[in-house]
Amino acid sequence: MTTLTDPPKASFRLSMLIYDTRYRSLTIQAVAMLGFMLLAAWLLNNTLTNLATLGKPIDLGFLGEPASYDINQRLLDYNSRDTHLRASFIGLINTLVVAVLGCITATIVGVLVGVLRLSKNWLVARIMTVYVEMFRNVPVLLWIVLAMAILIESLPAPRAFRGDNPEATMKVFDSVAITNRGVYVPEPLFSNSLGSIHLFGDSSLRFDVSLDLMAILVVLIASIFAVRKVTSRAAHIQETTGVRPKTWHVNLAILFVPMIALLAVLGFHLGYPELKGFNFTGGTHMRNSLIALWLALSLYTAAFIAEIVRGGILAISHGQTEAANALGLRPGKTMRLVILPQALRVIIPPMISNYLNLTKNSSLAIAVGYMDITGTLGGITMNQTGRELECVLMLMGCYLLISLSISMVMNWYNARVALVER
Amino acid sequence: MSDQAFVRTEMLPEKEPPASTVGIVGWLRENLFSGWFNSILTVVALGFIYYVLSGLVPWVFQSVWNADSLNECREIMTETWGSTHGHACWGVVNERWLQLLYGFYPDHLYWRVNLALVLTLVALAPVLFAEQSPRQLWYLTAAYPFLMPWLLWGGSIWGPIMVAAGFAIGYLGYRILVPVAGGLVAIIAAFALPIIWWLFLAGGVAGAIDSVIPIGIEAVESRKFGGFMLAVLLGIVAIGCSLPIGIVLALGRQSDLFIVKTLCVGFIEFIRGVPLITLLFVASLLLNLFLPPGTNFDIILRVMIMMTLFAAAYMAEVIRGGLAALPKGQYEGADSLGLNYWQAQRLIIMPQALKISIPGIVSTFIGIFKDTTLVSIIGLFDVIGLSNAIRADTAWNGIYWELFAFIAFLFFIVCFSMSRYSMYLERKLHTGH
Numbered sequence: 001m002t003t004l005t006d007p008p009k010a011s012f013r014l015s016m017l018i019y020d021t022r023y024r025s026l027t028i029q030a031v032a033m034l035g036f037m038l039l040a041a042w043l044l045n046n047t048l049t050n051l052a053t054l055g056k057p058i059d060l061g062f063l064g065e066p067a068s069y070d071i072n073q074r075l076l077d078y079n080s081r082d083t084h085l086r087a088s089f090i091g092l093i094n095t096l097v098v099a100v101l102g103c104i105t106a107t108i109v110g111v112l113v114g115v116l117r118l119s120k121n122w123l124v125a126r127i128m129t130v131y132v133e134m135f136r137n138v139p140v141l142l143w144i145v146l147a148m149a150i151l152i153e154s155l156p157a158p159r160a161f162r163g164d165n166p167e168a169t170m171k172v173f174d175s176v177a178i179t180n181r182g183v184y185v186p187e188p189l190f191s192n193s194l195g196s197i198h199l200f201g202d203s204s205l206r207f208d209v210s211l212d213l214m215a216i217l218v219v220l221i222a223s224i225f226a227v228r229k230v231t232s233r234a235a236h237i238q239e240t241t242g243v244r245p246k247t248w249h250v251n252l253a254i255l256f257v258p259m260i261a262l263l264a265v266l267g268f269h270l271g272y273p274e275l276k277g278f279n280f281t282g283g284t285h286m287r288n289s290l291i292a293l294w295l296a297l298s299l300y301t302a303a304f305i306a307e308i309v310r311g312g313i314l315a316i317s318h319g320q321t322e323a324a325n326a327l328g329l330r331p332g333k334t335m336r337l338v339i340l341p342q343a344l345r346v347i348i349p350p351m352i353s354n355y356l357n358l359t360k361n362s363s364l365a366i367a368v369g370y371m372d373i374t375g376t377l378g379g380i381t382m383n384q385t386g387r388e389l390e391c392v393l394m395l396m397g398c399y400l401l402i403s404l405s406i407s408m409v410m411n412w413y414n415a416r417v418a419l420v421e422r
Numbered sequence: 423m424s425d426q427a428f429v430r431t432e433m434l435p436e437k438e439p440p441a442s443t444v445g446i447v448g449w450l451r452e453n454l455f456s457g458w459f460n461s462i463l464t465v466v467a468l469g470f471i472y473y474v475l476s477g478l479v480p481w482v483f484q485s486v487w488n489a490d491s492l493n494e495c496r497e498i499m500t501e502t503w504g505s506t507h508g509h510a511c512w513g514v515v516n517e518r519w520l521q522l523l524y525g526f527y528p529d530h531l532y533w534r535v536n537l538a539l540v541l542t543l544v545a546l547a548p549v550l551f552a553e554q555s556p557r558q559l560w561y562l563t564a565a566y567p568f569l570m571p572w573l574l575w576g577g578s579i580w581g582p583i584m585v586a587a588g589f590a591i592g593y594l595g596y597r598i599l600v601p602v603a604g605g606l607v608a609i610i611a612a613f614a615l616p617i618i619w620w621l622f623l624a625g626g627v628a629g630a631i632d633s634v635i636p637i638g639i640e641a642v643e644s645r646k647f648g649g650f651m652l653a654v655l656l657g658i659v660a661i662g663c664s665l666p667i668g669i670v671l672a673l674g675r676q677s678d679l680f681i682v683k684t685l686c687v688g689f690i691e692f693i694r695g696v697p698l699i700t701l702l703f704v705a706s707l708l709l710n711l712f713l714p715p716g717t718n719f720d721i722i723l724r725v726m727i728m729m730t731l732f733a734a735a736y737m738a739e740v741i742r743g744g745l746a747a748l749p750k751g752q753y754e755g756a757d758s759l760g761l762n763y764w765q766a767q768r769l770i771i772m773p774q775a776l777k778i779s780i781p782g783i784v785s786t787f788i789g790i791f792k793d794t795t796l797v798s799i800i801g802l803f804d805v806i807g808l809s810n811a812i813r814a815d816t817a818w819n820g821i822y823w824e825l826f827a828f829i830a831f832l833f834f835i836v837c838f839s840m841s842r843y844s845m846y847l848e849r850k851l852h853t854g855h
Contacts, residue, residue, distance in 0.1 A: 018606060029681040036685055043712045050711045121460050122453035123467040137837035138830045139792035141799075141806055146830075149813070149822035360697040367799055367806075378703060388707040395703070396696045403695035 051389070062385040063088070063204075069380050071371045073287045076207050084381045085204040091376030092398060098293055098372065099359040099402075105298035106358060107351070110305025117310050128306070135303035140361050143300050147292035148368040155180040158279050170273075177273050177280050182287040184273035184280045191267030212266055219262050226254045289370035293362065301358045305351060312347035313339065345417045352410040359402055373398055481510050489513030491817035514818050515828045518808075522828065525648020525803055531576075531640065535651055538573040541566060542658060550843065567662075574647075574655065578638040580631045584624040588616035644722045648803035650832050652722075657791040660729040664790070665783070667730065668737025673767065675738060676745055686738070693735035698793050701728045706800040725797055733790045740786055744779030745771065777851050784844035788837045805829045 017027045051057055063085040070080050071090050075097065078090050117128040135143070156168035158179045170177045177184040194211035230247050238244040273283030316339050324334040363374040371379075373395060382391035442451055454464040484503060489495040495511035503509060515522075524532055545566035548559040568582040596612035603611075632638070647655070674686035693701070705728040710718060748771060756766035776783070798807035809825050812818050818825075 025679050029679050032679075032685065033681050046714050047711050050715055053715060119463070120453065120456060121463045121467070123471070124463050127467055127470065133838065134834070137788070137792075137834045137841070139795040139806075139833055141795045142826060142830055142833070145806060145809070146822065146826045149826070153820060153822055363697040363699045364796070364799070366699070374697075374699060378700065388703075389711060392700060392703045392708055396700050399697055399700065400692065400695040404691075 047389070056386070058390060059387075060390060062381075062387050062390070065385075067376075067381065067384075069384070071376065073285075073290050073371060083204050084377075084385065087381060088373060088377040088394070089205055091371055091373040094370065095359070095362055095365075095372040095374075095398075095402075098290060098297070098362050098365065098370065099355075101294050102297040102301065102358050102362065103355045105294065106301035106305055106354070109298060109302035111309050113302060113306035114309025114313070117306060118313060132303045132306050135300050136307075140296065140300045141364050141367060143296035144293055144364055144367055147296040148288060151288040151292055152180050157181070158275065161275050161280075175270070175272055177275075177283075179280070180288070181279065182285050183291055184283040184285055186270035186272050187282070187284040189269055189271045191269065192265065194266070215262060215266070216259070219258050223255050223258055227251045230254065287370070289365065289368045292368050293365050293370050297358050297361055300361075301354055304354050304357075308347055308350045308354065312343040315346045316342050348417075349410055349414055352406060352413070356403055356406045359406070360399060363399070477508065481508055484508075485510035485512050487512045487516050490517065492819065492821050510824050511821060512824055514812065514821050514824055518812055519828070521649060522805055522808055522832075523650050525652060525808065526646040527642060527648070527651065528640075528646065531642060534573045534576070534639070538570050539654070541570060541573070570658075572639075574642070575644070576639045576641040578628065578632045578636065580628040580637070584628040585620065588619045588624060591619050592616040644720045647722060649808055650805050650829075652797070652802065652804045653791065653794040653833075654836075656722075656726060656729055656794040656797065657787075659726045660733045660790050660794070661787050663730040664733030664737045664786075667734035668741055669772070671734060671738035672741035672745060675742055690735045690738050693732055694739065698729075698732050698796055699799055701732050702796055702800045704728060721802070725800075725802070729790065729794070732793075733786065736786050736789070737783065740779050740782035741775060743782060744775035744777075747778050748775055780844055780847055780851070784840055784847075788840050791837060791840070792833065805832070 017023045064083050066081050067084045067087040068080050069087070071078055071087060071094075073094065074090050075093055076090055078086060113128050113131060116124050117132065119125050119128075155178055158177075158181060160166060160168040161170065161177065161179070168179075175186050190212045194215060196208040196210045196212075198206065198208055200206040230250055234245050234247045271282050273280045273285075320338055320342065321334060324338040329337065362372060363378075365372040366374045366379055369375065377391055377398070378395040382388055385391070439448075442448060455461045486495045486498045486502075486509065489498060489511060490513065492511060492514075495513050496506045499506045499509045499511075520529065520532075524535055527535060541562075544559065545563040547555045548557075548563050565586075568586045572579060572582040592612045592615050595615040596608045599608035599611050671686050671690060674682050675690065677683050677686075702725060705724040706721065709724045709727070752770055752774065753766070756770040761769065795804060795806045798804050798810070801807070803811065806829070809829060812825060813821060
């Protein structure tokens, strides 16, 4: 009879680092780490040597110097005596403005097109297919440059609006002027304004928070809360008594009465653009660069969103619809309660990554002269100060920050809606 | 009891379906006029199509092809149709199309670009249509990475041959050392030998041979590259190099090795988090700073490197999706067969993962190809850069639709055929039910 004994305990040999799977992973990682560190050290050493030769060691001091260039499209106050840091900050705000505007428009257009592409109507579905293929297969930069060219070349100059029998007229009840210098839209004004809070003193990051907007926001949020409360109470009553009380008029009142009252108290009115001399004054001036970028980015991204929406709806198996019909749900409720919640799980993650793409594509603003962060920090500031390394690294940092925040939202959403599997 | 039968004993002949449900009428009723809402949609859509076509068709076809400037175009239009509105001036495309396609490449050497393009298509054939193409074409495909740059940039033929020789040296070294010193040493030698060859020997040997047997064609500088050719060139290089790098990155990201995984995740997320334009800034302004003092290499090569890295990060994410979608049983099956990591990847995992990710891979390709236009921002004269130059020219100042329509058409053709090919490939490789 033989007995099994443990194999003799092998002493560690150097070759085990390569041939023994237990140690091999350590070896590979050590080699990878070493290689990475050598590469990083080599690059860093080269950079420092080169910078020393050029006589410009890394220094962020230039951010405090006056920028001495103008930014014509902006939300916050800025003048050319402000610092480069302030200019970059204004640029960052501009990036976010065009990104938010673009995301909203792209979502609306994209969802519409995506749903229409699934339409039973053959013609409508074909037209939408043409739209999607046209925009997806042509570079976004071309759309941006083309949009800018169309705006500049084909729209009437402000002087065309002058005279008794002008060549061009203002649109939408004489309130919107579309000219080749940009679009003038009415601006909201408050005659009894609450003023604004001035944050961060005189520093480069200073900005004003309008108390009027804050008040409107607070009232809006409070109204929405109240509406939800009323709805949940109605649901509670329905569960106990079986009869659902009518709530729509209450909800409507809660939503609109406080808001209208607040606007009346604040003295809300619109400031219309007017033709004075050779140009329009008053109203909000949206420059061609902003409009072109906004239009092109949203139409381009909308084509992608349309495909995502279409795919998401198609991904829900037909059995779900049939089951909902079997339960006696009406088409509207089937969509709202059965299809959409499942489709959104498929739609939202790629949609968010398209928002991210739109934000990154907004850096193409530099092609039409819209002063976003690429146009300020990565454009004029970089050219003026000659600090390429610092500027490009900071530019990348800004975009990374935006991207990481958006992906955090996405991860949070994914974790929330993840299917719980047994 | 009578034996009356109420049951019919013979079959009735089949009746024709109602005329309103078959043929064109049936199709129209079902697809265009199935209800009042659908009918309204149809009418609106027809109106829209009429509106677009009534503007577009005369614009495209009642147009001026021979003119040297926009003003001349307008004069001809006024003479012929009485107005300048609604007629295209294709004169700009007629005059500049060669420039838009080839950039500033010397015109007596256009044949080299054309030949390179033909070579690209022939070299792609065995990759794209593996079954229908003869096996000998693979040799051409293997030679293509050395032939294409030589055709485009010109110069001595010995440079590309020496670069190719590096690969041969690596392979030979591996073959010779495997029986002598074992697999690991051979693999290390297979990587080390070519690098030593390229860094220290290749240049000298190429120069020496060239001085004895000078074979070469006229050299063309990089700054003469431009137009659509530049987009295609950058696209081919970025697409071709990003796929293998992307596969390696995806495997690294899926790996159990913590440090390897962290490095890959860091690289991928960094590249995906910044816009391509910042990477192009790095290529044009910073890459020379990162390299040893005095290094100064070609701007197009620098752009190619950055675009490849950019594409590789996106490719890695697409392939990771394919890897994640593969059922766990496939990995376990490979393990149970006793395959090692690389065998399992090569024989079991990758073929399936790549197949799943074809749509994503191709849409990344299309994205990369479209993104090549961004090089116009760092001052290269690709199509967009050239269009800006043409519009700034006094002769064509004020033209835009015709120029951009032409450029959009070029991109559309390439991108659309890529997406159609991916659909074909998906159908071909579909092994489900």
